[in-house]
Amino acid sequence: MTRLNIDIRPAKSAEIPAIAALAREIWQAAYLDLLGQGQIDYMLEQRYNPRQLQDDLDNPDKWFDLAFYQGRLAGFAGSEIHAGEFKLDKLYVDPDLQRGGVGGQLIAHVAARAGKLGYPGLILAVNKNNEQAIAAYRKHGFRVREAKVSDIGGGFIMDDFIMEKQL
Numbered sequence: 784m785t786r787l788n789i790d791i792r793p794a795k796s797a798e799i800p801a802i803a804a805l806a807r808e809i810w811q812a813a814y815l816d817l818l819g820q821g822q823i824d825y826m827l828e829q830r831y832n833p834r835q836l837q838d839d840l841d842n843p844d845k846w847f848d849l850a851f852y853q854g855r856l857a858g859f860a861g862s863e864i865h866a867g868e869f870k871l872d873k874l875y876v877d878p879d880l881q882r883g884g885v886g887g888q889l890i891a892h893v894a895a896r897a898g899k900l901g902y903p904g905l906i907l908a909v910n911k912n913n914e915q916a917i918a919a920y921r922k923h924g925f926r927v928r929e930a931k932v933s934d935i936g937g938g939f940i941m942d943d944f945i946m947e948k949q950l
Contacts, residue, residue: 786884794847803831809875825937860889869897871907898950908943924948
């Protein structure tokens with residue numbers, strides 16, 4: 784797929800239902816084999832319920848950017864200041880538009896914001912078994928910094944790599 788021309792802009796409250804719907808579609812495609820349906824449902828409820836998404840939009844230390852391709856929601860990136868570092872907390876692209884440069888353009892957008900705010904790098908967490916995402920992040924200059932296992936409640940854990948990119 785050739786590089787898609789996208790428009791990136793901040794999310795609006797009225798777009799919360801579309802964000803949640805796209806997150807569910809992407810998570811079903813990307814994580815079912817990695818996490819199982821129970822953990823997907825649990826994490827989507829934690830992170831993509833309307834109240835949480837509105838809290839994210841209202842938080843001055845968090846940013847939620849949407850990517851549009853030909854007027855259609857193509858993906859999104861959530862970023863935040865986390866423990867003194869700039870974190871790419873969410874990066875998801877519509878499965879039909881993956882490998883079209885949408886993710887790379889969102890990463891570049893978030894990295895530019897981090898640099899403008901004076902952060903020397905960007906971090907993210909990715910499931911250790913998500914080989915496709917790890918390869919994509921490496922392509923965009925990230926390297927594994929550490930491994931981390933986190934109890935997220937509900938009897939579930941996150942078994943991740945923390946990756947970083949110097950700006």
